[in-house]
Amino acid sequence: xxxAPAKQRAPVVGTRAGGRHGNDVCRRTEPAMARxxxxxxxxxxxxxxxxxxxxNSRLAGGGGVDGAIHRAAGPELLRECLANGGCPTGEARLTxxxxxxxxxxxxxxxxxxxxxxxGEARLLAACYRNALELATREGLRSVAFSAISCGVYGYxxxxxxxxxxxxxxxxxxxxxxxxxxxxxxxxxxxxxxxxALTAWEQTAR
Numbered sequence: 256x257x258x259a260p261a262k263q264r265a266p267v268v269g270t271r272a273g274g275r276h277g278n279d280v281c282r283r284t285e286p287a288m289a290r291x292x293x294x295x296x297x298x299x300x301x302x303x304x305x306x307x308x309x310x311n312s313r314l315a316g317g318g319g320v321d322g323a324i325h326r327a328a329g330p331e332l333l334r335e336c337l338a339n340g341g342c343p344t345g346e347a348r349l350t351x352x353x354x355x356x357x358x359x360x361x362x363x364x365x366x367x368x369x370x371x372x373x374g375e376a377r378l379l380a381a382c383y384r385n386a387l388e389l390a391t392r393e394g395l396r397s398v399a400f401s402a403i404s405c406g407v408y409g410y411x412x413x414x415x416x417x418x419x420x421x422x423x424x425x426x427x428x429x430x431x432x433x434x435x436x437x438x439x440x441x442x443x444x445x446x447x448x449x450x451a452l453t454a455w456e457q458t459a460r
Contacts, residue, residue: 289427290434291420293452295445298438299327302356304395305349306438307386309403310362313341314348319406320440324360328353332360345381349389359395361386365404368411376418379404383422391431399436402444412444416451424455 298306298320308324311317314336316325325332331353342348347363363386366378382403390398400419404410416437423435437452439445 289423289432291423291427291452292434292436293439293445293448294436295439295442297323297440298399298401299323299355301399301436301438303397303399303434303436304357305359305361305390305393305398306352306355306357307347307361307363307398307400307403309401309406309408310336310342310348310364312344312364314339314362320401324355328355328360336362345378345385347382347385347389349393357399359393361389361398363403365408365410368404368409371414375404375410376414379410379415379418380422383419384426387423387426387432387435396432397434397436398432399438402437402439402448405444412447413450416444416447417454419448420451420455424459 306324309320311321316322316333316336332350335350336348339348339350342362342364344364344366347361350360350362352358352360363382365382366373366375368375383400386400387398400423402412402415403419405412405415419437423437426432427435437448439448
């Protein structure tokens, strides 16, 4: 007699408040899958294998989270970045973390928002995929993303968050990453990523 296929289990969902670096919301899938979290806090203080910087194409540092990461890591980071010779939009480069708690920095260059008709969504999705591919290629288990393109690059936050969760959710297969965090600054960005996480969970059930 043929055996009926086992019913697929829905993701396990948990919430958390008062995290180590600020209030956070945690969403967990099955134990073998990567855990995905949205937190509000300072990405330069996170003890993970790699943090993902919202970099410019020259990898020369700048304002916002990019500048904060460079200041926290020290001048050695800029020297290594400049030696890499830049990074095209949609791609990512790996450097050491230097004075950061994170071992590495993945520099992902997001698109500048120009109305959405110039491939911005494709390029932003590529940032997440390329960053995750770099992380797994290096054998990293925990990665924290900044909100790529959501600052001065002007990408609509809700759209950017939906792309981020879609790409990370598709990549978070068993046996690869154990933890992926989205480290957000300010309630508007944090709220958008929380909503995107909830929406992704509903489609992943």
